Amino acid sequence: GEDVEQSLFLSVREGDSSVINCTYTDSSSTYLYWYKQEPGAGLQLLTYIFSNMDMKQDQRLTVLLNKKDKHLSLRIADTQTGDSAIYFCAEIIRDDKIIFGKGTRLHILP
Amino acid sequence: EAQVTQNPRYLITVTGKKLTVTCSQNMNHEYMSWYRQDPGLGLRQIYYSMNVEVTDKGDVPEGYKVSRKEKRNFPLILESPSPNQTSLYFCASSRTHYNEQFFGPGTRLTVL
Numbered sequence: 554g555e556d557v558e559q560s561l562f563l564s565v566r567e568g569d570s571s572v573i574n575c576t577y578t579d580s581s582s583t584y585l586y587w588y589k590q591e592p593g594a595g596l597q598l599l600t601y602i603f604s605n606m607d608m609k610q611d612q613r614l615t616v617l618l619n620k621k622d623k624h625l626s627l628r629i630a631d632t633q634t635g636d637s638a639i640y641f642c643a644e645i646i647r648d649d650k651i652i653f654g655k656g657t658r659l660h661i662l663p
Numbered sequence: 664e665a666q667v668t669q670n671p672r673y674l675i676t677v678t679g680k681k682l683t684v685t686c687s688q689n690m691n692h693e694y695m696s697w698y699r700q701d702p703g704l705g706l707r708q709i710y711y712s713m714n715v716e717v718t719d720k721g722d723v724p725e726g727y728k729v730s731r732k733e734k735r736n737f738p739l740i741l742e743s744p745s746p747n748q749t750s751l752y753f754c755a756s757s758r759t760h761y762n763e764q765f766f767g768p769g770t771r772l773t774v775l
Binding site for chain 1 (some may be wrong): 667696703705706707719721722753
């Protein structure tokens with residue numbers, strides 16, 4: 554069935570890199586997204602990647618896409634306490650329905 | 664200010680008492696969507712609308728209704744709420760379904 558899988562928790566030391574992984578099911582997905590949810594707030598788009606790209610970099614964020622394995626990752630360089638949040642991977646399937654993963658809670662260790 | 668608003672932000676109700684959660688956006692977006700967020704289940708799409716008078720079921724539409732009579736508004740209706748609809752609800756809108764979704768602040772609903 555349609556599903557987006559993510560690990561639920563990740564702990565990283567401040568200053569290290571965080572890598573959040575996601576696998577998706579629809580090989581025809583044209584856009585894949587990373588959203589961030591801070592405590593008590595709605596989701597905000599962090600970045601996205603178009604399916605014909607392998608990599609996208611935006612300041613401290615790097616998105617890698619492996620279409621063959623249907624694997625998407627988000628790397629946050631020099632992780633800061635403000636990066637503590639839940640990160641959701643999402644894909645569009647069948648052109649209009651959006652599927653979110655369960656979210657990865659990123660915890661920053663001092 | 665460009666935003667998505669939801670009302671109410673918090674609601675406690677009883678089983679079977681009809682309720683409506685309103686959602687409004689001021690960005691002239693075509694695509695609007697309702698999600699529920701539950702611990703361990705992440706965000707699941709309830710209904711979405713590609714444009715005025717066009718609505719479609721998401722992953723978990725049972726027990727919910729929506730309408731899209733105007734572009735800016737997309738109310739979520741629970742005709743006969745049940746305790747399993749206790750959840751955190753988010754409305755979102757985007758220019759089209761491919762574009763960045765802007766989320767409302769959320770509505771925390773408790774059904775006793």
